[in-house]
Amino acid sequence: MAVLIALALLVAQMVNLALALRDRAEFRLAQATRPVAIRVADALDREAQGLRTIPRDRGRIRRSDVAGIPATLPRMPDIAAELRNQLREQGVEVGRIDTGARRWTAMDDAVVARNSSRSARQRRQQGRPDQALLIAIEQPGHGWLSVIVPWSDNGGMRLFWRLFAQTLILYGVVLLPVLWIVRRISRPLRDLTAAAQRFGRGGDAPAAVAVRGPADIASLVQSFNALQLRVTAMLDEKDRMLGAIGHDLRTPLAALRVRVESVEDDTDRTRMAETIAEMNRTLDDILSLARLGRPSEALTEVDLAALVDAVVEDFRDLGQDVGFEEAERLRMRLRPSLIRRAIRNLIENAVKYGGAAEVRLVPGTTMVRIEVADRGPGIPAARLTDVFEAFTRLETSRNRDTGGIGLGLALARTIVREAGGDVRLANRDGGGLCATIELPR
Numbered sequence: 001m002a003v004l005i006a007l008a009l010l011v012a013q014m015v016n017l018a019l020a021l022r023d024r025a026e027f028r029l030a031q032a033t034r035p036v037a038i039r040v041a042d043a044l045d046r047e048a049q050g051l052r053t054i055p056r057d058r059g060r061i062r063r064s065d066v067a068g069i070p071a072t073l074p075r076m077p078d079i080a081a082e083l084r085n086q087l088r089e090q091g092v093e094v095g096r097i098d099t100g101a102r103r104w105t106a107m108d109d110a111v112v113a114r115n116s117s118r119s120a121r122q123r124r125q126q127g128r129p130d131q132a133l134l135i136a137i138e139q140p141g142h143g144w145l146s147v148i149v150p151w152s153d154n155g156g157m158r159l160f161w162r163l164f165a166q167t168l169i170l171y172g173v174v175l176l177p178v179l180w181i182v183r184r185i186s187r188p189l190r191d192l193t194a195a196a197q198r199f200g201r202g203g204d205a206p207a208a209v210a211v212r213g214p215a216d217i218a219s220l221v222q223s224f225n226a227l228q229l230r231v232t233a234m235l236d237e238k239d240r241m242l243g244a245i246g247h248d249l250r251t252p253l254a255a256l257r258v259r260v261e262s263v264e265d266d267t268d269r270t271r272m273a274e275t276i277a278e279m280n281r282t283l284d285d286i287l288s289l290a291r292l293g294r295p296s297e298a299l300t301e302v303d304l305a306a307l308v309d310a311v312v313e314d315f316r317d318l319g320q321d322v323g324f325e326e327a328e329r330l331r332m333r334l335r336p337s338l339i340r341r342a343i344r345n346l347i348e349n350a351v352k353y354g355g356a357a358e359v360r361l362v363p364g365t366t367m368v369r370i371e372v373a374d375r376g377p378g379i380p381a382a383r384l385t386d387v388f389e390a391f392t393r394l395e396t397s398r399n400r401d402t403g404g405i406g407l408g409l410a411l412a413r414t415i416v417r418e419a420g421g422d423v424r425l426a427n428r429d430g431g432g433l434c435a436t437i438e439l440p441r
Contacts, residue, residue: 005178006171013167017160029082036135036147037086044092044139054145062146067136073100076133083135095138101151104132188213192221199228246287253279282407304330304339304439308361308370311343321356322347330363332441334419339439342412342423343370346435349408350374354432367421368439375432384425388413412437 043061046052054063080097087094133151136144188210195209208225211218257276263269305327312324343359350357354374362369379387388409413423421439428434 009170017163033083033086037090041090041092064146065143067098067144069098069100069134069136073102095140098136100134101131188217242287249283299333300336301333302336304332305361311340312359320351324359327361338415342415345408345412346372370437373434378427378433
């Protein structure tokens with residue numbers, strides 16, 4: 001807000017400067033040309049009446065046969081045009097008008113002193129001009145009339161610095177109160193933003209935000225505090241409900257697991273045990289996905305390369321074909337158990353559908369990538385985003401031999417997004433799929 005007001009003031013002052021310079025230029029033109037037009041008209045009128053002849057060797061207005069303005073002097077066509085208009089208003093029609101500007105000399109002082117009605121004291125108070133404006137006016141059939149008038153070209157800078165000082169004063173008068181108001185508004189908004197970010201990341205319930213600032217900001221903070229309390233209460237109730245569901249479901253599953261051991265047929269006993277184990281894994285995935293909004297694990301500084309290597313070693317111990325390119329130590333603040341689970345889910349998919357997995361850790365300037373690639377059938381391009389939805393499977397038979405219940409990728413992406421990153425899938429050239437975990441450094 002303060003920057004916008006400062007820019008608006010600056011633009012307004014620039015427009016004001018442009019208008020003032022234009023008005024000053026018009027005033028200077030009139031100031032330089034009107035007295036000349038009046039003197040010329042008066043001199044021509046006296047000469048026509050036979051009262052006084054325009055001299056050739058003295059006076060501000062002299063008659064000559066040529067214009068006499070050196071070609072090296074800069075021309076001023078705007079003064080010539082304005083002077084022609086002023087002469088026309090005085091009833092004098094002239095031919096060409098030539099102009100030129102040079103430095104003011106002592107000889108010019110003498111000419112002005114002889115032909116000026118002002119006292120010497122007045123001339124000293126007004127100061128010596130910077131330049132002399134030479135004007136040559138053609139009078140058809142009678143030669144040229146030459147005029148020398150004072151000319152100053154530094155008024156624009158004085159006007160600029162005057163407006164610059166005015167701009168600084170305006171900034172002080174306007175911006176200081178605005179900055180105070182903006183600070184009074186932005187401080188509670190910053191606190192509210194930080195509280196919302198902490199609350200969105202989960203963990204312990206953040207403290208209530210201090211209610212301060214203008215009335216509308218204070219009302220917003222109060223509403224957020226009330227919302228935070230209600231959401232926290234709902235999440236606490238959800239956690240209690242999930243805990244009860246998990247306990248109520250695991251207890252009969254544990255009892256079934258014990259009773260299965262009494263089944264004499266080895267094939268039936270194995271199938272029953274696998275079914276119970278699958279139900280336990282499904283229950284774990286569902287409860288984990290539901291609890292991710294409020295992770296109980298604290299952020300810990302870990303070596304990500306060592307964490308990925310440990311997950312890969314777990315698969316190798318089970319006889320799975322999982323390769324990992326050695327990587328340098330990479331310290332990051334993460335929730336290690338959750339990140340380990342996300343990596344494990346991606347490797348499980350790669351092993352299940354591709355028979356093997358290739359894992360790489362690629363550190364970048366702002367992001368770190370964990371790539372899990374396989375040579376399986378891949379995923380149709382149109383379904384690459386669908387598989388992240390919970391309970392979504394490309395194979396619809398629900399046979400556990402051809403896949404799980406569709407929670408692995410959904411759980412992995414939810415974990416990684418909670419850490420500020422994302423999971424992306426891409427089909428590989430030559431067949432297969434590459435799943436990439438991107439984490440901010």
